[in-house]
Amino acid sequence: MKQRIEELFPQLVSWRRTFHQYPEVSFQERETSKRVAAHLESLGLEVRTGVGGGGVTGLLRGHYAGPTIALRADMDALPIQDEKDCAYRSRIPGVMHACGHDGHMAMLMGAASILTTMKSQLYGNILFIFQHAEELLPGGAKSMIEAGVLDGVDAIYGVHLWSPLPTGYVAYRAGHMLASSDVFKVNIIGKGGHGGLPHTTTDAIAVASHAIVNIQSIISRQIDPVRSAVISIGSIHGGEASNVISDTCEWKGTVRAFSPDIREFLLRRIKEVVHDTCHMYGATYEIEIRKGYPPLITNPIETERLRKVAEQIVGKEKVEEMDPLMGGEDFAYYLYEIPGTFCFVGAGNELKGITAPHHHPRFDVDEEAMKVGLELLVKGALQYLHEGTKEIDKPTLLTSFL
Numbered sequence: 001m002k003q004r005i006e007e008l009f010p011q012l013v014s015w016r017r018t019f020h021q022y023p024e025v026s027f028q029e030r031e032t033s034k035r036v037a038a039h040l041e042s043l044g045l046e047v048r049t050g051v052g053g054g055g056v057t058g059l060l061r062g063h064y065a066g067p068t069i070a071l072r073a074d075m076d077a078l079p080i081q082d083e084k085d086c087a088y089r090s091r092i093p094g095v096m097h098a099c100g101h102d103g104h105m106a107m108l109m110g111a112a113s114i115l116t117t118m119k120s121q122l123y124g125n126i127l128f129i130f131q132h133a134e135e136l137l138p139g140g141a142k143s144m145i146e147a148g149v150l151d152g153v154d155a156i157y158g159v160h161l162w163s164p165l166p167t168g169y170v171a172y173r174a175g176h177m178l179a180s181s182d183v184f185k186v187n188i189i190g191k192g193g194h195g196g197l198p199h200t201t202t203d204a205i206a207v208a209s210h211a212i213v214n215i216q217s218i219i220s221r222q223i224d225p226v227r228s229a230v231i232s233i234g235s236i237h238g239g240e241a242s243n244v245i246s247d248t249c250e251w252k253g254t255v256r257a258f259s260p261d262i263r264e265f266l267l268r269r270i271k272e273v274v275h276d277t278c279h280m281y282g283a284t285y286e287i288e289i290r291k292g293y294p295p296l297i298t299n300p301i302e303t304e305r306l307r308k309v310a311e312q313i314v315g316k317e318k319v320e321e322m323d324p325l326m327g328g329e330d331f332a333y334y335l336y337e338i339p340g341t342f343c344f345v346g347a348g349n350e351l352k353g354i355t356a357p358h359h360h361p362r363f364d365v366d367e368e369a370m371k372v373g374l375e376l377l378v379k380g381a382l383q384y385l386h387e388g389t390k391e392i393d394k395p396t397l398l399t400s401f402l
Helices: 002-021 030-042 101-116 141-146 204-222 260-281 300-314 331-335 369-388 396-400
Strands: 046-051 055-061 064-074 123-131 155-166 170-172 175-178 180-189 229-237 248-257 284-293 296-298 319-321 340-348
Touching: 002 030, 002 101, 002 369, 030 046, 030 055, 030 101, 030 123, 055 101, 064 101, 064 331, 064 369, 101 123, 101 155, 101 369, 123 141, 123 369, 141 331, 155 300, 155 331, 155 369, 170 300, 180 204, 180 260, 204 229, 204 248, 204 260, 229 260, 248 260, 260 284, 296 300, 296 331, 296 340, 300 319, 300 340, 300 369, 331 340, 340 369
Parallel strands: 064 123, 064 155, 155 340, 170 319
Antiparallel strands: 046 055, 055 123, 170 340, 175 296, 180 248, 180 284, 229 248
């Protein structure tokens, strides 16, 4: 298997760099999906396009009956200017792959290439899911599920390249792995006026400041310290001049939590705090809350299965159980429907200068990490099909890869 991956690796690099040079943001992955679909069609798979709006799938039917496992990659880029100095930097102004999705697509295309050659010996089916719009609410996973992408699928695996983790390592977690990710926008409406006559105004900026401080106390004083949650304000705008008291102040934030009850409590309390603070100062308000992705909760059985596969690939000492992260991922929607798991594959390399965090203008991945991710996808799928049909004697060639 490693020899096959080494032979395919130059093609993986070429695919990844092409995607990197021509990125497309969420819900606009037109050329990207065409490239993916063309490759899947060249392998003779059953290909669907426009799934849930912009997704692409390829179904590999094994020669023998058995379960069906899905493997998923995301396709969208981010509205960030690429500041790297390399031959494959983005050629699209203001858009770049700053989260590794270009590598995800390359790995899954490679997995499709390898697994297709084993079709005659497969007991079961493999569905390759190339999902649009992971980065932007409402996300692409939900609409693809509504379009029936999981119909007949028994389990699903996802792999994410992760620059904070060195190349050659794999991180996993059973249970609560990533948080829910909701967003809110508040507009405080007061009464403007002269900066020297504050008593004749209702200072929207001052009211907003009090509301923001009060909201932060929800986390520090109303949530059990051992049950993590986050409220972060990422944007605030009010006023234009130093001597004019603004009549409005708009601010935006995000809410993160691991449990549904805390998530609902936070969203309710934000509304209550804004209402009560505005009432105290004589202001009014407008508030909009958009519920984002739910917490990502991996299936313990599937996580353990993939963990064992990872240890075979990189060694037990390089497979780590990670702490929960407050990041969000719409892969969570799949896991609410069927068993599955999600893991991080290390893609950082200090010696190569690959240290920028995700969503950063200089983000990059160590392309060597794609070898690990590809092998994990291929062997993970084979292991699932193998264990799902244990009672059947299988060809030596197939089982030798496990």
